[in-house]
Amino acid sequence: MVALARQLLLTNADRPQQSTTGELVHGRRHWVFERTGKSCCRCAAKVISTLQGDDLYPRYTYYCPRCQPGPHPGH
Numbered sequence: 001m002v003a004l005a006r007q008l009l010l011t012n013a014d015r016p017q018q019s020t021t022g023e024l025v026h027g028r029r030h031w032v033f034e035r036t037g038k039s040c041c042r043c044a045a046k047v048i049s050t051l052q053g054d055d056l057y058p059r060y061t062y063y064c065p066r067c068q069p070g071p072h073p074g075h
């Protein structure tokens with residue numbers, strides 16, 4: 001996992017588009033990020049998002065219930 005994180009950081013450092021899938025086509029750059037209600041790019045399950053954090057600094061977390069089973073924020 002550390003090696004993959006390093007590879008993603010280095011790959012995305014020199015270009016304006018961020019991609020975690022390796023694709024640069026709009027809408028296919030992230031597995032689940034900002035895909036609420038759309039299909040997960042890995043398994044096609046419906047992506048879920050939830051707000052987490054305090055009222056001052058809330059943020060959305062996106063996840064696929066099939067690829068990322070287990071406890072989730074807000075549940």
Ligand SMILES: [Zn+2]
Nearest residue numbers: 040043064067
């Ligand atoms: Zn998935």
